[in-house]
Amino acid sequence: MARRGTTLGRYLVLGELGSGAMGRVLKAYDETLDRTVALKLLHREAAEQNAERLRREAQALAKLSHPNVVQVYEVRCDRRQWFIAMELVGGQTLREWQEHDRRWRECVAVYLQVGAGLAAAHAVGLVHRDFKPDNCIIDEDGRARILDFGLVGGQPLHGADDEDDPRWSLPKGDLTLTAPGVVMGTPAYMPLEQMDGRGVDARGDQFSFCVSLYEALFGKRPFEGRTFEALRESVFLEMIAAAPKGTRVPARLRGILLRGLSADPEHRWPSMPDLIARLRTFVAPRARRRLVIGLAGGLAVAGVGLARYAEVGFRCEGARERLDGVWDEERRAEVRAAIVGTGLIHAPDVWERVVGPGLDSYASAWVEQHTDACEAARVRQEQSTEVMDLRMGCLHHAKVALDAAVEVLGGADADVVTNAHELVGSLPDLGQCADVETLLDDVAPPRSEDAGAIEDARGALASARAEREAGRYELARARLEEGARVLAAVEYDPVRAELALEEGWLSSVVGDYGASQVSARRALALASRHRQPRRMQEAAHALMFVIGCEEYRAEQALAYREVVEELARSEPLLEIGAASTIACVLHTQGKLDEAIDYHRLAIEEAESIGMRGGPRVATLYNNLGATLLMRGRLDEAEHAHRTALELVRRSLGPHHPHIARSLNNVANVEIAQHRLEEAELDLRQSLAIRLRAFGPEHPDVGESREALGVALWAQERYTEAEVEHRRSLEILEAAFGPYHPHVAGSHNNLANALYGQRRLLESEAEHRKALEIRVRVLEPEHPDIAVSMSNIATAMGTQGRLAEAEAMHRQGIELFERVMGPDHPHLSIMRGALADVLRAKGELPAED
Template sequence: MARPEPQDDPLGKALMRRALFPRRNQPVRIGRYTVLKLLGEGGMGVVYACFDDQLDRKIAVKILHLARVRDPELSRARLMREAQAMARLSHPNIVTAFEVGQTGEQVYVAMEFIRGLTLDAWCAQPRKWREVVAAFVQAGRGLEAAHRAGLVHRDFKPQNVMIDEDGRVKVLDFGLARGQDSAEEAPPEPPPENSGALLQRALTRTGVMLGTPAYMPPEQRAGLPASAASDQFSFCAALYQCLYGGLPFATDGFGVRIEDVLAGNIIPPPSRSPVPSRVFKALRRGLMAAPADRFASMTELLVVLQRDPAAIYRRVGALLGTAAVAGGVGIYFAGGSTLAPCPDAHAELAGIWDEDRAGVVREAVRATGSPRADEVLDLALPEVERYADEWTRMRNEACVAHALGQQSAQLFDQRTSCLDQRRASLAATVDAIGAAEAEKIDELRAAVGRLPPLDSCADFTALTAAMPPPSDPLLRVRVQKHREALARAQVYEHTGQKDRGLEIVGEVLADAEAVAYEPLQAEAYLRRGSLEMQGGDSAAAEKSFDAALWAALATGHGPVAAQTSSRRGFLHAVRLQRPAQALADLPFITALNRRVQHDVELYSEYLNYAGAIHLSGDDWAEALKLSEQAVALREQHGRLATPQGIGMLFNVGLIHREEGRYEQAHPILLRAIALSDEILGRQQAERTLFEVVLALNYQNLGRPRAALEVLRPVVRDIDGIASKEYRKLALAVAGMIELADEDAAAARRDLEAARRASPEHFNFLYWLELMRATAIEGDAAAMQAAHDAALALVARPLDLHDFYYQDFLLAHGRALASLGRTREAIEALETAKGALVEATAARDIRRRAAIALELGKRRARLGELDLAEQALQAARQDYDQVLSPRNLERADVRLALGELALQRGNFATASHWSAEAASIYGAVAEPDYTPLARARFASARAATGTADSAPPAAREAAEQALSALRARSRADEVRAVESWLAEHR
């Protein structure tokens, strides 16, 4: 088949055939779209109304009018460029492009169908001047958005603007749009198929004039590159025509006289025109011949056009009252116009968050098949809705404040730039929710909770102090787009999509011209380092953080310098295990962060990381102080009920727990879990970690029943936990609690189940617990296997000053004693104790006391009573030095001293220590806690002494002990108490 000549128009002929032969059944199609009718023709293209069968909607399709162009290839490239220009823009005042395609020799663009009038037809009807200005301001917002995206329309005129039935104004026909930084050189080679760079290709030679002469600025007539100022000239010419009924410059029958344009000879407005002189003055400035003499931007021009002093005085109260209105209601300045100079900003979230998008997201999450789908949707989507509403309110508020002249153009730009980045974060978060996989669903609600706070975009002090954008307008646009990309990368960091985040950061850093603006470079390296740290590549993260820090310091980018220093310090202290370096850097880190104390997110993060650095140096008191400050700061500003705040609160509970302050830790842990349930849901994965720590804390308070009650549902539904590591954790901790409660068989069962569930996560501590459980059961071979496995996990050679080795010796001593190898046990324990003789740190003192307590029990078992008492008294002194009064470890050593005194026949001493032990146990433990029962029985024996009958109080204590021991199924001890009671009636 011969290729059609350029003058052929296959689609036009097809439509003609359908008109001549109406009975023909086959519809005419453009790609997958069914043609309904011709809408209009322009110099290069034809626009048809079409129907999209797949999406069941009416659309408009623009196709080249090849019969009217000399160079079809060039025209195809222009149409392709129009589609790319429109696709780069997402704004309520710009027509939306859906698709660009090619059918045969024809290139087409599918775009939204607008029911309404072109602006020239709308203006031809009688209109109040305020209505006309309001309509043009909406069109100006579209041009403003194009300029922010680096595009110039180059052919703005009333015929290229539509007003729909709802009064919304849309700019269309970006066929001549070009990137503002695109030089107009010689004609290019034919573009490659699917080229994505047409906007940066020159399609005209220097000196070739494109556009409509009546609205064309002099620089464009001269064939010079067009700019945003060129669009401003065309906009003012069109507005002048619609306000005053004619063009602003005299014509000679063929076109506007260029000499009048160059001389600035603007025709004065009609003498009785109701249009205020201030509007004419604004238009006159926008129509200046030299681009530099016009307004600095469309934004500045629109502010002047909207400033109506009389209307402001009349309506300021009502206007401020409507500034926060959303949901399709515009913000009105004067009169009864349905055209709003500040249209509701919710339209800017179209496709990001609206009713249709919400429906798609719901279906996608439910399609994962996750049992948590509905819970996540119920928690996450209302929060997304609130965020979107607040974003809309703030965008509307910024527009109104700027329009009233209450904020400078610079501050307005800073606010909108901040809000644009927040919108990018919202878009990426919604995309992450919609693309979630079942195993990732737990991260979605947390990701919503980690959306950057919007109130920072209204913090005028922070905005004023922020890094100013680049002075070059084209570079400013590119930097803003990259910042929005980095906002998306941050969302990928929060949703565990490290590779996607790093890919985005790589694209930003590849733009050498943009990252020559060092503040952007610092932001990109900070994001890359954070992603690398999350992914476990600590060496790479260190290099990225270094690059971010030096770039931020060089440019005075305070927030980035502060956050980078905090994360870099945490990396050194915890991930790279270089606490000395982190502690040495801490004054520097603190100084940088004191400069951003007003930023709650940054400063609370610093306090949290500084606490971690102090922990790495074993300064637990300072770590607790800083962590509590972080929690208080967030709570003061209403940001505790967030994933970050919950994590910080949980850290405070953990520090109290690790320091042995279990009573103080308990309400904090419970509060963290309650907040987590409220914000993140009861079934989210992190809750397993919270429950495990809470269960351990119950055990440390002498409440093993409560501990196992917390864990029992988790262990029962162990296969429902997505994370293998958390499955292991729940099972292993259940085993540890059962072992502490002297149920070795159950402990061994759960510990071995934990090892099978996640062998790669079965760590040193769990092997020690399994070593003890198997020893209690008398399985020497299994005990030795666990012993060897534990040592094999420690990569470095162990010495006596290594706490791993001290813990190992303590566990091994207990295991040997359970096997009846008491002498070997004492030898291991004495070795461990020898390494801690000079200990001064609280944690080392507690470890020394635990070893001494175990030594005292074992020596007492061998009858070495003096040595046993020495060890037990040393343990008591150490515990009393570092633990709170009601800590059960203090009770444990007092019970051991009481039983030793009974063994020696020293009943008064036994009574003293047993009573103290029972008092501590009774204050915090469960009523049937086994050590409490033993303390009561020891008190009864001490009170009775060698007498044949027991006092009533002693018998009552023994009866209580018997009841508890029966409840705990302690058969041997039950028989001993029953025998004693029988002897002492």
């Protein structure tokens, strides 16, 4: 037995570092090379029976030099004692490291290091066979290394034909300890084939790696079992533990690990490099996500490839020319002329601040991505040509969308100019075209004979989106119908899902919420059938928005909350949209504090990815302000709305109609603060902006007159308020017809102005018109119906019709509480009105 002061080969033993099932680890001094090393002494009997394999391993290990593998210097035998001499590294084990509170991206980043080490070992024909967190070490610089390659090899140390059945040679106690005897490895991290004593290859290491990373991310291993038999059954049946509730780990990341945890090696990832390439997308910057193939071997290949192409002068050029006719100098001039030529006061700012620089920037990013996709495959050889084709296909779809947007902008009218920022901002995220993991997991392309029809359908779909974002809804509907006709002749569900989702959003913006839900549910079903997680998230998000924010059915809407949040993780734009919509639904439910938290989360996410200004962030601040106002936190609400106002001014210019919207919001806060004169000034400025932009008959002008009327009503200037409300009602009826929610709101506000003048019968009649419209066009359980009931009851009570008033009040309160919940702040107003009636009837004591 080697003791302190004795020698093994040229190594002087300094002491023992530890021991395990496979042998002991000593600290030793290499007298020849003047360095301290670790010596792993293998149990003599096992080593002697496998001497030839150990010699082969020594040759393979000598070829392995990788920054994430502890360097093995030699494998030799001295006086019948086999040992491995290796690099001595100080630090903590990976298990010790991950037992501290670590963010999920930190865990993925560290495991990418050791994954690269495993891939390098596989490249020289080595299999670890006992990978686990205890067999990795992290030094003080954060560099992770794999150690303990004492189990490496393609076959077990004793063959599967040995007398003892390997399935029963494992320990009955702690399943996280390395098992001595026939089957080598640690049961809790073993793949099924290793448990059964069958041959193990690199895919077995992949399984152990996925178990380890799953444990690091979720705090528990994926398979449960107190005994070896129970554990084996869990692995065999793929009974994987559910992710903890509330985890921030993306569902797609868990899905990647689940494939690596398959019981059948054929169902796992083809290799460690394939697995690592997908994991790398979660920690690399989105715009630079690439599939790095080969890792240790691939780096060398990339170097050779670069030298070869440099020698022949290969260049990836011509990307800019591919945008000729889409966004070039000629089309740029056409769009500028179309926008400025509308004569709208805000048109020059829209061109100079939004469209010109926005499309120039998008086109430049497209060219950069196109060039990078080419160079990654053909120059740097970091990606396969298959991946390049996927990226180019994605960029082609983005070009189609850009072309559609330019086409709409080239025919600009008032709606297009006013909504141009929405159109430019809705262009496809080019980062998706560098997200290799998502591209690889996307659905298969259509049959070649259907490709032309699918391309036509995608073009119609892109045009429909552009028209919708520009506010031209009839043209959008026509483009969607065109796309549906084309698709009728082919079978390709992925595009049908996109078409259905766009139909859902279009129906939503025109107020057809029933049709919107039918389309969104169809999109969700198609996306689920073909396992398209992004499309599933978008469809579920649409459903949650329409049901919760438009129809005020918060409980039903929140049924989609988990899938919307889960599938949005690691996708910042989806996360922002999810947080904003959840906040909206919680607002309608009366859970205002929780809604405020989600509004702030959406803003933080947006600013964290560089969206620090612009109309989209302004919208987030406006949403926050509305909820703060409802909560009664007036100073904070004013700050949020003034922030939004400043963002809109800075990004869209001083004359843009969206400034009027922000001024209206600021005025709402000022009314709540009883700063009525200031509110009136802001609202008159809002009205002036919209009159200059649109003329006197535009529905946005009607909205401004509506808001001004409310401010006048708050000042008890009821006659002036009546004038504004009647003008607003005329404009809105002409724009939307007599049966529309906006028209109902105008009747409601006119009724309030008449009530202030004590024209009680006229007031009641207007409230009844509002109720009639709401019952006709809204869901039966809509809270606005309850509000109309309460208003009618108040008018009847003032007329002395107390019994009728009490019955109507109770009906309205019951409906509102059923829809919005018992804690909604508006209920206190409704109950107060009922109490007034009961006091008038003598059923409650008079207030002091």
